[in-house]
Amino acid sequence: MKRFVDDGITLNRFSRQPILVECPFCLKNATVYTEKIDDVDFEQPFFSCQNCCKSFDQKAKQENNLGYFSGVYLDIEETCRCKRGKFQFHQYYAKKSFVPQFIELNCNFCPISKRIYPNQFDIRKQFNRGFNTDPYFGYCLTLCVSTRNGLVFAYNQEHINCLKDYISANLRQRTYLNTNKTYFNRLPAWIKSARNRKEILKAILRLEQMASTIQPLTNK
Template sequence: MNERFRDPRGTWMSFLDEEILVRCPDCQGCAVVAVHPRYDTQTAEPSYLGAFAPRRLVCSACLLARDWPGKTIIRHSDARDPYFGLPLWLQTRCGGNLLWAYGRRHLDLLEDYVTARHRERGARPGSMSMVERLPTWLKSARNRSEVLKAIRRIRRGTPPSRHRPEGSPTRAEAGRWGT
């Protein structure tokens, strides 16, 4: 059990720069939403930076690939990704509530928060962070063991990391675009 957790003061958008694991709309397997591989941060216009950069949905099981052009995201609170509106892969029921995460880093932060005996707010003032906006049932120490069991269930269903060398195509990209 962690002794101390310090709020990194990020928002929900802080987790959109990692791979978001979603349910594939075609085969219902685990698909990935990530920054488009041909997106160039050096030449992009400022409104395309960060969470608004173009994305690609790729399912390595059925070879589905779709592009999201950027600029407008959908804010979902019902366990869906903000680009394609697809259900998140990392979700499970927890005491009548729904526990969900965009990706591994988001799930790690939730686990670190729940296991900590002491929880500190970040030093920077301003609007509420994602941690401060967590639902009361998740923050409650009396739900700690149930939330940790739910996190373990989610982790058991998490596919292995899909990290690949920079610039190398995924199976879906190679199959669809002949790269």
């Protein structure tokens, strides 16, 4: 029996390592990281994209509106003809012109695939992506996988490893009393459910494959 002991970690723990995000300008892989600056008592967050060579801190982002302020969010939710699955797609685009004419999607339950035309769905302005964004700039995470219940996301490889250990454990224990702000306590019930363990582990495997591919491109 595999055991996992939760020592009360928070989501902030995973932000100490570089966070893999999608560049809002070129839509390629980028990094958000923290760095100690002279004469400053705390680490300062920075954004860096090796593809389009953009790099800036939080102050520059706020002063120049660098990010998703002119972007759009495409939200697709369509029931498959099998009646048990859905075609799902959730994505930011830095400009409306970046939205493709069509998207090939697979049903999350059966093998059926379908060509979806985004202009038939809701394309709206969105300033941030909510919970699956980095905590400093609000840019969307690269490591994000859609399941039939919702999104599974991670900041980086350390985050993936910790989530995998938790999900795969048959016995989960904790060593703290206050559960209000801990990472695992705040996870959705469907992620923590043993009934969904196989599906979540498959999603985590996809995250691992994504991270192994993009990690060398996003090191600062």
